[in-house]
Amino acid sequence: MSTMSQARTGSDVLLDVRGVRKVYDGRGRSVEAVRDLTFAVDRGELVCVVGPSGAGKTTLLRCIAGLLAPTGGQVVLEGTPVAGPPPGMAVVFQEYGRSLFPWMTVRGNVELPLKQKGLPRARRRELVDSALAAVGLADVHQAHPWQLSGGMQQRVAIARAVAYEPHILLMDEPFAAVDAQTRADLEDLVRSLWQRLGVTILFVTHDIDEAVYLGQRVLVLSSSPTVVLDDVRIDLPAERDQLGTRSSSRFAELRAHVFGQIQRAKDEPRFQP
Numbered sequence: 116m117s118t119m120s121q122a123r124t125g126s127d128v129l130l131d132v133r134g135v136r137k138v139y140d141g142r143g144r145s146v147e148a149v150r151d152l153t154f155a156v157d158r159g160e161l162v163c164v165v166g167p168s169g170a171g172k173t174t175l176l177r178c179i180a181g182l183l184a185p186t187g188g189q190v191v192l193e194g195t196p197v198a199g200p201p202p203g204m205a206v207v208f209q210e211y212g213r214s215l216f217p218w219m220t221v222r223g224n225v226e227l228p229l230k231q232k233g234l235p236r237a238r239r240r241e242l243v244d245s246a247l248a249a250v251g252l253a254d255v256h257q258a259h260p261w262q263l264s265g266g267m268q269q270r271v272a273i274a275r276a277v278a279y280e281p282h283i284l285l286m287d288e289p290f291a292a293v294d295a296q297t298r299a300d301l302e303d304l305v306r307s308l309w310q311r312l313g314v315t316i317l318f319v320t321h322d323i324d325e326a327v328y329l330g331q332r333v334l335v336l337s338s339s340p341t342v343v344l345d346d347v348r349i350d351l352p353a354e355r356d357q358l359g360t361r362s363s364s365r366f367a368e369l370r371a372h373v374f375g376q377i378q379r380a381k382d383e384p385r386f387q388p
């Protein structure tokens with residue numbers, strides 16, 4: 116079912132994570148959060164990363180986003196080593212409440228990174244309008260984030276990321292704080308944006324069902340100190356729907372496989388695939 120991740124050298128590799136290690140040092144205590152992570156993501160792929168709580172998923176994502184320097188190894192994006200937040204990357208975090216500016220309108224929030232990018236006003240307007248329409252929020256552009264539900268605020272954060280026209284979109288447990296129905300809607304939104312825009316997505320979650328439902332591949336991380344335990348190809352049809360896909364026998368098989376890997380990783384911290 117699975118093929119372990121190997122460094123790929125094809126010209127279609129967009130993101131290459133090579134032997135990344137991260138040790139947090141502080142007051143006489145050091146924590147090896149990530150031991151050795153190697154995997155590649157091709158241009159246009161939707162890859163999910165799943166692992167037990169504390170496995171180092173956020174640490175990995177922060178290293179990829181250039182927000183944290185790895186202790187060892189390297190992250191290479193479009194052939195260039197990442198040494199700070201790279202252009203062409205957008206990140207959607209779990210805490211939408213903290214990632215949006217409450218004193219700015221929805222439009223202002225989505226437009227801000229485009230101003231920082233130096234885009235002219237007409238182009239900014241075009242990108243903001245189309246991103247808000249894509250996430251179903253065209254009619255609330257004048258509202259402030261605090262006037263919206265949690266799910267709508269997360270849509271604003273997604274619109275802001277999409278308007279930026281990133282080559283790669285990183286998502287760190289973006290739907291962990293919304294209710295189940297909203298979460299299902301947002302999952303479908305991510306798949307439809309991915310299919311329509313062709314953007315590469317790396318989606319981090321601790322939810323196995325979400326990872327299998329969304330991804331073309333699921334990378335399974337071990338417990339901390341973290342390695343990639345498995346790289347599972349999700350051979351479900353490209354057209355997915357919450358009811359049909361989740362009740363298919365193949366979905367159940369893939370889910371059981373990923374679940375089994377994570378259980379083994381938790382039971383045997385030094386488990387090797």
Ligand SMILES: Nc1ncnc2c1ncn2[C@@H]1O[C@H](COP(=O)(O)OP(=O)(O)OP(=O)(O)O)[C@@H](O)[C@H]1O
Nearest residue numbers: 139146148167168169170171172173174175321339
């Ligand atoms: N700033 C820090 N200083 C010291 N240790 C840290 C720091 N940040 C994270 N860690 C440790 O690194 C390990 C991985 O944490 P991380 O938050 O990356 O995991 P995670 O998989 O995202 O967890 P969760 O699923 O619970 O959000 C944990 O043992 C955590 O305690």
